[in-house]
Amino acid sequence: MNTDAVLLLETVNFAAEKHRNQRRKDIEQTPYINHPIGVARILSHEGGVTDIEVLQAALLHDTIEDTDTTPAELQATFGPVVARIVQEVTDDKSLPKQERKRRQVEHAPHCSPQAKLVKLADKLYNLRDLNRCIPVGWTAERVQEYFLWACDVVKGLRGTNSVLEEKLDELFKQRGVQP
Numbered sequence: 445m446n447t448d449a450v451l452l453l454e455t456v457n458f459a460a461e462k463h464r465n466q467r468r469k470d471i472e473q474t475p476y477i478n479h480p481i482g483v484a485r486i487l488s489h490e491g492g493v494t495d496i497e498v499l500q501a502a503l504l505h506d507t508i509e510d511t512d513t514t515p516a517e518l519q520a521t522f523g524p525v526v527a528r529i530v531q532e533v534t535d536d537k538s539l540p541k542q543e544r545k546r547r548q549v550e551h552a553p554h555c556s557p558q559a560k561l562v563k564l565a566d567k568l569y570n571l572r573d574l575n576r577c578i579p580v581g582w583t584a585e586r587v588q589e590y591f592l593w594a595c596d597v598v599k600g601l602r603g604t605n606s607v608l609e610e611k612l613d614e615l616f617k618q619r620g621v622q623p
């Protein structure tokens with residue numbers, strides 16, 4: 445097997461173990477790992493991304509934010525570039541939600557191109573997921589607010605991958621959100 449395939453298997457296995465007890469917020473309680481795998485697949489399959497470190501960071505993108513994984517652990521296991529990309533896309537969960545959301549909008553234009561790719565694919569996955577089914581307890585207004593906020597974040601990520609950006613724009617248009 446080639447080196448990239450071995451690396452991706454190691455990475456997806458690490459993410460699966462870290463997220464093993466977590467579920468998505470949908471009624472079916474989909475295993476959480478479906479999300480990072482789907483984000484990495486959007487990048488490779490739709491975005492044409494072949495940079496292995498970006499694909500690894502996509503698989504790991506929620507490990508620091510949502511599990512006991514530390515930046516040092518990612519650095520030791522996957523190297524400094526992957527660890528840095530994951531840190532760039534990690535929210536500080538100790539902050540109040542509105543402040544976290546505000547910081548994402550503010551921070552987006554200052555991310556590296558690699559982190560911008562992960563963020564674009566993450567938003568595309570989550571918006572498609574909202575179209576597929578509404579998370580338990582969410583109102584239609586909350587869904588619309590997520591679209592509006594995601595549009596603001598994406599504004600700061602533009603000029604990174606035209607295919608992903610066009611697909612996001614189509615979703616915003618369907619919701620009447622002005623990109």
Ligand SMILES: Nc1nc2c(ncn2[C@@H]2O[C@H](COP(=O)(O)OP(=O)(O)O)[C@@H](OP(=O)(O)OP(=O)(O)O)[C@H]2O)c(=O)[nH]1
Nearest residue numbers: 467468469470479506541548566567570571573574579590
């Ligand atoms: N659409 C959808 N999202 C789900 C589902 N299950 C979990 N999520 C996650 O919920 C988050 C969005 O929910 P919010 O209420 O806005 O944020 P919060 O969980 O961080 O407080 C996203 O994570 P995040 O890391 O905060 O991403 P982002 O909000 O920074 O884009 C998304 O990945 C689901 O079934 N459908």
